[in-house]
Amino acid sequence: MTQLTVIDESGSHSFGQVGFGELGVSSDDFARATGWSLKPEGLCKGEICVPVRDTAAMSNGAQIDVAEFARVTGRNMVIDASRNVMAMGEQASIRAASMATLDAPNFTLPDINGNLVSLRDFANRKKLILAWSSW
Amino acid sequence: MKEWATKEPLSYPVLIDAMHIVADLYGIVNVPAALWIDENDKIVRPADSTPASDMWRSFSGVDSAVHHDLLRRWVRHNELTMDADAVRSFQVLPTSEVQQARLHRRIAVSLHESGDESGALEHMDKAEQLAPHDWTIRRGNMPLRGVDPFGEKFMEFVGEWSAAGSPGFKLGTGRETK
Structure with a gap:
């Protein structure tokens, strides 16, 4: 089975690609990796739901089209079909609006030993974020 | 990098961000950069060019002590020199x-x-x-x-970037005028 790599803010996810829509993957695998699943009220992640007009184009139940998912949730995307990789991210206008709130968005990244660390692990403390490169 | 980051026991985590997620979330356009987040998870100082030392001062024109002093005043005395609107005005929004x-x-x-x-x-x-x-x-x-x-x-890139008007951080903490 061809492996499809999907890159988003939470990292790289590898899925077995199936013949549904443009970039079909198992709905269960997609929900496990991203938290998003198709419910009667729309695409949902936790408390948040996005209405889906054309449910049939999104999913046949067992499978979901990641490209259609990106379109419906208003995400930017780049697809390299010949290399079976796609990346989705935030639109500039949405990023600008979230920056303007001054709410510090959470992120989770591995430390040098591979342990995952989140900004939210440091709640109720002052935080200095230093971005640098080892080159 | 691991060798350096484990040489001395550090009181803070060193995270690997190969995909530049934090740059995307916070509008970081260059390194080294710093930004401040307060106890309520509000951004109180936007990303800016803030080297830890003066090693590259002649190249960058940034006096690292300026940021260090501001940082100490915030940590020790809760002093902030920017209100929310000022923070917003200095953010670099993505295109x-x-x-x-x-x-x-x-x-x-x-x-x-x-x-x-x-x-x-x-x-x-x-x-x-x-x-x-x-x-x-x-x-x-x-x-x-x-x-x-x-x-x-x-150096070629620096030339192109300068010719384009040095687009980047708007704040300029510690940037010398001369």
Whole structure:
């Protein structure tokens, strides 16, 4: 089975690609990796739901089209079909609006030993974020 | 880097951000950069060029002590020199091109990690066409290309960036006027 790599803010996810829509993957695998699943009220992640007009184009139940998912949730995307990789991210206008709130968005990244660390692990403390490169 | 970061016991985590997620979330356009987040998870100082030392002062024109002093005053005395509107006015907001460039760069990193160098080069080229003056894209790609990030290509980039009016951080903490 061809492996499809999907890159988003939470990292790289590898899925077995199936013949549904443009970039079909198992709905269960997609929900496990991203938290998003198709419910009667729309695409949902936790408390948040996005209405889906054309449910049939999104999913046949067992499978979901990641490209259609990106379109419906208003995400930017780049697809390299010949290399079976796609990346989705935030639109500039949405990023600008979230920056303007001054709410510090959470992120989770591995430390040098591979342990995952989140900004939210440091709640109720002052935080200095230093971005640098080892080159 | 691991060797350096484990030489002394550190009181803070050192995180690896190969896909430049934090740059995307917070509008970081170059390194080294710093930003401040308060106890209520509010951004109280936006990303700005803030080297830890004066090692590159003659090149960058940034006096590192200015940021250090501001930081101490915030940590010890809760003194902030910027209100919320000032923080917003100094944020560098992304363009559509930069957001698209980030996606091409992430694909390039993924392909590079899986050994597909020609695929990685193709996506790095696309990212750089979209965001020719973003340091996290242009200079950030240099190690992936096997190019010295302090060498001739880097100086070429600095020339292009200067000719374009040195787009980047708006704040300029510690930037000397001379």
